[in-house]
Amino acid sequence: MxxxxxxxxxxxxxxxxxxxxxxxxxxxxxxxxxxxxxxxxxxxxxxxxxxxxxxxxxxxxxxxxxxxxxxxxxxxxxxxxxxxxxxxxxxxxxxxxxxxxxxxxxxxxxxxxxxxxxxxxxxxxxxxxxxxxxxxxxxxxxxxxxxxxxxxxxxxxxxxxxxxxxxxxxxxxxxxxxxxxxxxxxxxxxxxxxxxxxxxxxxxxxxxxWNRLNFKKTATVRKKEESVLWRDYYSIRNSMRVMVKNGYYLAFFSILFVSIAKTLVSYKYGFRYGRLVTQNTFKAVRDYGLSRWYKRI
CATH class of the missing domain: 3.90.550.60 (Spore Coat Polysaccharide Biosynthesis Protein SpsA; Chain A)
Structure with a gap:
């Protein structure tokens, strides 16, 4: 066989x-x-x-x-x-x-x-x-x-x-x-x-x-297309779940802090953009806390 x-x-x-x-x-x-x-x-x-x-x-x-x-x-x-x-x-x-x-x-x-x-x-x-x-x-x-x-x-x-x-x-x-x-x-x-x-x-x-042999990552919060901002909801919600599941509790709080900080910085790209980022972040943290894994946006 x-x-x-x-x-x-x-x-x-x-x-x-x-x-x-x-x-x-x-x-x-x-x-x-x-x-x-x-x-x-x-x-x-x-x-x-x-x-x-x-x-x-x-x-x-x-x-x-x-x-x-x-x-x-x-x-x-x-x-x-x-x-x-x-x-x-x-x-x-x-x-x-x-x-x-x-x-x-x-x-x-x-x-x-x-x-x-x-x-x-x-x-x-x-x-x-x-x-x-x-x-x-x-x-x-x-x-x-x-x-x-x-x-x-x-x-x-x-x-x-x-x-x-x-x-x-x-x-x-x-x-x-x-x-x-x-x-x-x-x-x-x-x-x-x-x-x-x-x-x-x-x-x-x-x-x-991809011409990335000498790529250097920066800490700058870059502006994304509004059409892909929905991805941030899943990234924040899911990354927090993965960190807690694996016992990376410092990483959990780091992700939470950085996500909130990014909402504040995002307003430099305009009120509408900042509001969209803030909404996604708030929903992600809320739905993680409430274990709303069925939620789709």
Whole structure:
């Protein structure tokens, strides 16, 4: 019987054209998945019909409602791990692999690592347990070897997860819906003794592509487009939950303080902008305190 080595799933919501492009790029990999599954959060059949027309060999699973990246991630991981796949790619519909050999290199790293590897990916960082912020991985760290151990691999950064960990119950928390579900999952893997690795060569190549080799993060509060401010609600609410869940209490209070401080600073961009930021922050803190995980904005 042939070993089920590698499968992939893509979580999508109402973006069939973008999804089709990502599917093609995954299938064009030098090591494509043995099975590709689309976890469809739509409540209509647009994606299903387009998939049947263009990629009839790709499996489709209709959720029936928008379960978010967290809910879709849990469904996809459990479905493929229970089918016996050793490694599972957790992908978003607008984040295809960056090079044609990305998946091949990640699988080679996961298979060759002598320790207990829980997942491999392209971009990852350590977490400051006092602030809850990521500690940017340096170029020097990446240049030391083929891989680097990190605390988390962000969503969209090509996460290939060991199916064994899924079968042990380590899956994304659907309550988080959108935002920090990847960090929550990764910290759970670490607690269970799994190592999280990034491929140094792929990481460095991506920094070169994005012209971020010499990137320096500043403390300036930048103005965002109003159309994406809703994301802050989930980021604040969910990050506080993740910090408390993992015992990072200083990080919880740091996130709370910084979030409130940002609302004050945001008014320099105008009253309307400041009011929107303040509303999102207030709702996030309120709904965290009241455990309103069903809340959507």
């Amino acid at each position: 042939t070993e089920k080595t590698f499968a992939a799933f893509i979580v999508t919501y109402n973006r069939p054209d973008i999804l089709m492009d990502t599917i093609q790029k995954i299938l064009d990999q030098t090591r494509p998945p043995d099975k590709l599954l689309v976890v469809d959060n739509n409540d209509n059949d647009d994606t299903k019909n387009k998939l049947a027309q263009l990629y009839p060999g790709v499996a489709h699973l209709k959720v029936g409602h928008n379960s978010g990246f967290a809910g879709g991630g849990k469904i996809g991981l459990q479905t493929l791990a229970q089918e016996g796949y050793k490694w599972v790619l957790w992908a978003d519909d607008n984040d295809p692999p960056y090079t044609r050999d990305t998946l091949e290199k990640l699988l080679q790293l996961g298979e060759s690592y002598e320790g207990n590897c829980g997942q491999v990916g392209v971009v990852g960082h350590k977490i400051n347990k006092r602030t809850g912020l990521v500690i940017r991985t340096t170029n020097e760290e990446l240049e030391k070897g083929e891989y680097l151990e990190v605390d988390t691999i962000g969503g969209g950064m090509i996460k290939v997860i060991k199916g064994e960990s899924v079968l042990k119950g380590i899956v994304p928390d659907p309550k988080l819906w959108f935002g920090f579900e990847d960090l929550d999952h990764d910290l759970s893997q670490q607690k269970a003794g799994y190592k999280i690795l990034v491929h140094s060569g792929l990481f460095l190549d991506l920094r070169k592509k």
